[in-house]
Amino acid sequence: MVQFGLNRLDYRSPRHFADDAQRAEKLGWDWAFIPDSQLNLPDPYVMLATAAQATERIGLGVLVTNPVIRDVTATAASAATLESLAPGRTLVGFGVGDTAVRLAGKRPSRVAELEQAVAETRALLRGERLEMGAAQPAQLRSARLQPNGPAPIWVAAGGPRTLRAAGRVADGVFIRVGPHPGNIQRAVEAIRAGAAEAGRDPSEVRLGIVLHTILLNDSARAIQLGKSMAAGYYEYAPYLFDTPGLTWDGPSVDELREHVWPDFHHAPDLDAAAEHVDFLPDAAADAFSLHGNARAIAEQLDAVLDLGIDFDIVVPHPVPPPPAPEGGDGTYMLRFISDVQARLTLA
Numbered sequence: 001m002v003q004f005g006l007n008r009l010d011y012r013s014p015r016h017f018a019d020d021a022q023r024a025e026k027l028g029w030d031w032a033f034i035p036d037s038q039l040n041l042p043d044p045y046v047m048l049a050t051a052a053q054a055t056e057r058i059g060l061g062v063l064v065t066n067p068v069i070r071d072v073t074a075t076a077a078s079a080a081t082l083e084s085l086a087p088g089r090t091l092v093g094f095g096v097g098d099t100a101v102r103l104a105g106k107r108p109s110r111v112a113e114l115e116q117a118v119a120e121t122r123a124l125l126r127g128e129r130l131e132m133g134a135a136q137p138a139q140l141r142s143a144r145l146q147p148n149g150p151a152p153i154w155v156a157a158g159g160p161r162t163l164r165a166a167g168r169v170a171d172g173v174f175i176r177v178g179p180h181p182g183n184i185q186r187a188v189e190a191i192r193a194g195a196a197e198a199g200r201d202p203s204e205v206r207l208g209i210v211l212h213t214i215l216l217n218d219s220a221r222a223i224q225l226g227k228s229m230a231a232g233y234y235e236y237a238p239y240l241f242d243t244p245g246l247t248w249d250g251p252s253v254d255e256l257r258e259h260v261w262p263d264f265h266h267a268p269d270l271d272a273a274a275e276h277v278d279f280l281p282d283a284a285a286d287a288f289s290l291h292g293n294a295r296a297i298a299e300q301l302d303a304v305l306d307l308g309i310d311f312d313i314v315v316p317h318p319v320p321p322p323p324a325p326e327g328g329d330g331t332y333m334l335r336f337i338s339d340v341q342a343r344l345t346l347a
Contacts, residue, residue: 002305004341005031005315006333007063007210008322011041014050020333021051025058027337031091031313032058036065037100045078052086061091063174063210063315064156067117068097068109073132076124076140079153084145093154093174094118096162099262115165118153122169125150156210158237160190167194172206174315178233178288179211179304182243188309208313209304212265214291215318215332215340221271222292225319226285228274231256232265233288244287250279270320290316294339305346316340 006029010020021032032051034044041047048060060082065075075092083090094117097108109117123130127144129137143150155166156174166173173191177183192202212229216222233240235253250256257263260273267273285291290300297316305311322332 002311002346003030003059003313004336005029005033005059005061005063005208005313006318006336007033007035007315008318008332009034011047014042014047017042017047018051018054021058021060022054024333025055027333028341029333029337030059031061031315033061033063033093033315035098035100036062036070037098037103038069039103040099045082048082048090049085052082055086057089059089059091060086061154062093063091063154064093064095064098066095066097066101066109067113068101068106069104072117072120073124073138073140076121077142079121079151080125080140080142080145083151084147087146088148090151091154091172092121092151093156094121094170095156099266102262111159111161111165114155114162115169118155118166119169122150122153122171125153152206154206154208158187158233158240160186163187163190164194164197167191167196167202167205168198168200170205172208172312174208174210174313176210177237177240178230179290179300180244180287181303181307183240183287184209184304184307184309186243206312207309208315209311210315210317211301211304212289212319213297213316213336214289215294215297215335216291217293219292219296223282223285224274224278225270226289226291227277227280227282228264228267228270229319230280230284230288231273231277232263235263240288241284244283246281246284246287248280250277289319294335295343298340298343301340302344302346305344 010016079092124140129139132138152171154172155170157163158176175187195202214222290297318332
């Protein structure tokens with residue numbers, strides 16, 4: 001049974017986030033996520049701890065943190081503490097670093113650094129003694145707080161080297177390559193190859209997928225925003241255009257970055273960002289987003305779920321980000337469950 005996670009909630013304060021997680025739980029969402037983005041959002045573990053006390057069933061997790069801003073020993077301690085508050089329903093997702101890193105003027109972690117960070121965090125959460133260059137090996141004493149065992153560590157990735165590394169060391173992998181079947185299949189192959197390299201059973205590595213989801217009745221605007229999402233993938237992984245047979249026939253990404261900040265996925269005005277990449281064909285929106293009304297998105301998501309890949313968690317990332325409940329009506333949170341998920345035939 002596929003689970004669905006939401007990674008855009010009310011992040012104004014711990015209480016607002018807890019109330020929104022409770023609302024998501026009642027609607028039937030399986031996971032409530034928050035990014036670890038220290039210059040944009042409150043501390044994720046404080047937010048999740050507050051939500052843990054206000055909910056009973058919904059999973060709670062960071063999607064994603066990184067080893068650049070937050071030391072692995074601190075991440076492990078926070079994860080163990082969160083697991084003690086919400087036993088069996090926590091998750092920590094790692095990535096190389098996104099806006100949290102760039103806005104702080106730092107570089108994303110290298111693949112080897114990410115792999116090491118994930119391996120060390122998993123070891124610490126399992127109570128292992130770990131040589132880290134101190135006078136004595138490090139050991140996480142709070143690891144014993146986890147009554148149901150350690151919180152699982154996932155990696156969100158799209159590049160082949162990162163996917164292989166995730167397959168070697170992570171409990172699960174969130175694939176971030178868009179809904180194009182060729183890119184998804186290649187991502188899964190890379191994860192399985194990495195697991196095999198490490199002597200692991202590839203089936204033990206759980207799979208998830210993050211899909212930019214533009215739930216709009218205005219199909220023309222949805223396609224335009226989908227082009228911005230495609231440009232966001234091209235910025236950091238231009239090879240993802242190869243499998244769908246797409247080409248970039250406009251200004252260079254470096255030139256466009258003078259107008260779009262911090263990138264095409266996170267620009268404050270996504271409509272304005274999309275105007276800069278209107279040269280992309282509609283097929284680019286198809287390859288890198290789910291877009292359109294509820295029926296169209298359900299059909300597109302069914303096509304992903306029909307690929308024969310056992311996804312444990314699907315994260316339909318809302319584009320543009322929905323307003324806070326007090327400033328809107330929680331439409332995306334409600335509509336995805338009632339209008340999209342209800343139409344799915346394969347979930």
